[in-house]
Amino acid sequence: MKISYLTHDAVDVHNGEVTVLGTNNQTTYLDIINSMNDYQENLIICNDNYDKLSVNDAIDWVGDVMSNKVNFTAYINQFIKKFVKGLTEDEINQLHAVNDKIYCTVQEQLFMADLPLKVTFSNDLINIFKYAKIHIDGSNFSNPYDIIRVLIKLHLECNDKKVLGLTNVAHYLNPKQIQDLVNLCNNAGVAVFIVEFMSLNQRHLFEKCNFHYIDEDFIDWHY
Numbered sequence: 379m380k381i382s383y384l385t386h387d388a389v390d391v392h393n394g395e396v397t398v399l400g401t402n403n404q405t406t407y408l409d410i411i412n413s414m415n416d417y418q419e420n421l422i423i424c425n426d427n428y429d430k431l432s433v434n435d436a437i438d439w440v441g442d443v444m445s446n447k448v449n450f451t452a453y454i455n456q457f458i459k460k461f462v463k464g465l466t467e468d469e470i471n472q473l474h475a476v477n478d479k480i481y482c483t484v485q486e487q488l489f490m491a492d493l494p495l496k497v498t499f500s501n502d503l504i505n506i507f508k509y510a511k512i513h514i515d516g517s518n519f520s521n522p523y524d525i526i527r528v529l530i531k532l533h534l535e536c537n538d539k540k541v542l543g544l545t546n547v548a549h550y551l552n553p554k555q556i557q558d559l560v561n562l563c564n565n566a567g568v569a570v571f572i573v574e575f576m577s578l579n580q581r582h583l584f585e586k587c588n589f590h591y592i593d594e595d596f597i598d599w600h601y
Contacts, residue, residue, distance in 0.1 A: 379436060379541060382422040382573065383410055387598045389590050391541055396560050396565045397588040399576045400581070406592050407575045414543055414573070414588040437571065438533070439543040440479040443525045450514045456536040457514065462503040473599055474501045522550040527562060541569045548574055548583050560586045
């Protein structure tokens with residue numbers, strides 16, 4: 379995938395890699411962030427065949443994991459749809475048996491009311507899992523890296539081909555955590571695109587990443 383900001387050089391983004399676009403140019407940073415949020419249209423995104431893609435189709439923009447509360451609901455819904463397809467016949471039968479028992483118990487209780495009430499039975503597996511109110515346990519998040527790690531694992535589990543988009547990562551992660559992030563992406567085959575407001579002398583933080591930079595004079599740097 380290629381991501382281009384206005385007339386600047388295209389940034390190549392590959393699965394299994396962390397790609398960083400750094401800048402100390404406020405206009406550049408705001409233009410890119412606003413485009414990620416669909417407030418502006420300053421980005422051009424193409425696949426490897428140079429077919430143009432929308433930001434929403436190409437990038438799962440999460441942004442700042444500390445200042446923005448991550449909405450995990452969409453990920454969980456994706457996960458459930460994929461997970462139920464992997465259930466064995468015995469597991470499905472077990473879930474259906476328990477589900478039927480719940481419906482029967484509710485119907486029995488309703489008979490006590492002097493009203494023509496009837497339960498509508500459903501053995502839809504996705505509805506059964508949603509009824510269980512599956513959610514991410516936030517108590518396991520001791521630092522921002524934990525949130526990013528779960529996001530990458532969700533992309534892997536859901537077979538989500540979108541690029542995970544983040545910003546301000548260097549504000550919260552130490553060099554070891556950034557290296558762990560690179561290794562995790564490499565092992566998971568997930569692409570991560572990070573937009574950082576930073577000085578060029580901080581480049582060492584992302585030495586194992588695909589690094590691009592636009593300076594205050596709008597000049598492109600590649601490393």
